[in-house]
Amino acid sequence: MTTLKAVRGTRDLLPPETALWNRIEATARAVFARYNFGEIRTPVFEDTGLFARGVGEETDIVSKEMYTWEDRARAQSEKPQSLTLRPENTAGVVRAYIEHKLGETGQLKKLYYIGPQFRRERPQKGRYRQFSQIGAEVIGPPSAGSESPLRDAEVLEMLATLLDELGITGWKLEINSVGSSADRARYNEILRAALEPVASQMCGDCQRRAVTNPLRVLDCKVPEDQPIIDALPKIVDSLDEESKRHFAEVLAALDAARVPYTRNHRLVRGLDYYTRTTFEFTHGGLGAQNALLGGGRYDGLSEAIGGPKAPGIGFAMGEDRLVLTLLGLETAQPEKIDAYIAPLGDAKDEAALSRMNAAGLAMARELRRGGLSVELGDGSFRLKKSFETADKVARCIVILGQDELQSGILTVKDFASGTQTKVPRAELAAHLRKPADA
Ligand code: AMP
DSSP states (O other), X not given: OOOOOOOTTOOOOOTTHHHHHHHHHHHHHHHHHHTTOEEOOOOSEEEHXXXXXXXXXXXXXXXXXXXXXXXXXXXXXXXXXXXXXXXXXXXXXXXXXXXXTGGGGOSOEEEEEEEXXXXXXXXXXXXXXXXXXXXXXXXXXXXXXXXOHHHHHHHHHHHHHHHHHHTOOSEEEEEEEOOOHHHHHHXXXXXXXXXTTTGGGSOHHHHHHHHHOXXXXXXXXXXGGHHHHHTSOOGGGGOOHHHHHHHHHHHHXXXXXXXXXXXXXXXXXXXXXXEXXXXXXXXXXXXXXOEEEEEEEOTTHHHHTTOOOOOEEEEEEEHHHHHHHHHHHOOSOOOOEEEEEEEOOOTTOHHHHHHHHHHHHXXXXXXXXXXXXXXXXXXXXOHHHHHHHHHHHEEEEEEEOHHHHHHOEEEEEETTTOOEEEEEXXXXXXXXXXXXXX
């Protein structure tokens, strides 16, 4: 029989790496709470129409990367519903915002999510078919200040804080403004005209995009095309006064908060409802897939999926890429547990052996209930094997032999210092606690 494996582009996450995933999520939750964000959990699959309208029919995601299927019809007369595994979470959040009339409170809604997303992309390092995003959205009626450049700057400042607290050094924030949809339409025509005389010297994709969607030319990665693209007109010169002022205020607030950024004139989002601020945080340690996160303002999204006017700004971070970055930066070994209890039995005396193991379990229970992380050995192990096993996983080994059981005085060895100490049972928990949490 052929052995079954995880599907291409999907992965099992195993310990000790999962500890890093948990730490990232705990840090993100703690930071989001400090900025008054609440968690939203939306379904993993949605009606396909949501993504067609909420992400955009002409995007790569919708046109070729979605996992879509027809649900079974409930009745013969009924048309089967087309369902899709979510390729991203913003559309789902905005759908929920509309469905639950969250705008009717008149307040800004600040929502974050953590969860799996699915795209049928070509797998490579940092790019998977199931991956996890940590994202957040600030959305609300204009009267709640949802269009304010302050909200953009605050989200970016929060991201800088989160990356710093995660210990991700060396990130880079790239920022741009794509203006209003009218600005973008104007710029598209300027680009189209500018591309006409040069497109024939560019790659096949660019030749096509120069006609169908000139903005997308700016995403081209073909090295030979870069000098031509760099010489094209910039979107900043097509922004109207209001968009220019909005962008200037975002940058001024970032300057005031001392959040470093680089302007990238080529950072555009090809979708109609993306407006004004767009940004990306990158990290050099990631290689080709260097984007840690991306985001921007989407003032027209709610209306595009049938909701009220609800401008918003948000981002999605690739959790897989945060993990990869931290694994590349971290030299520290995985943290060890507090103690390894080694019951010492006599392999030839089964009754004594089982009594020692039972005493070991009772001791482990007491320590674990006291908040310590404990591994329990087995009385049939030779002492040497217990020491070797313990040294790999724990800071200390506690020897529990017949003598210790009778006297109530335990032998504890600390591996880092090499010291061996006699500790009365009543003081064991306190002794094993790390100095920091004692
Ligand atoms: P996007 O929704 O395409 O703007 O992506 C936001 C972030 O999610 C990116 O910056 C990546 O960090 C991450 N991401 C997107 N697609 C993938 C993928 N296929 N595998 C892993 N991470 C991804």
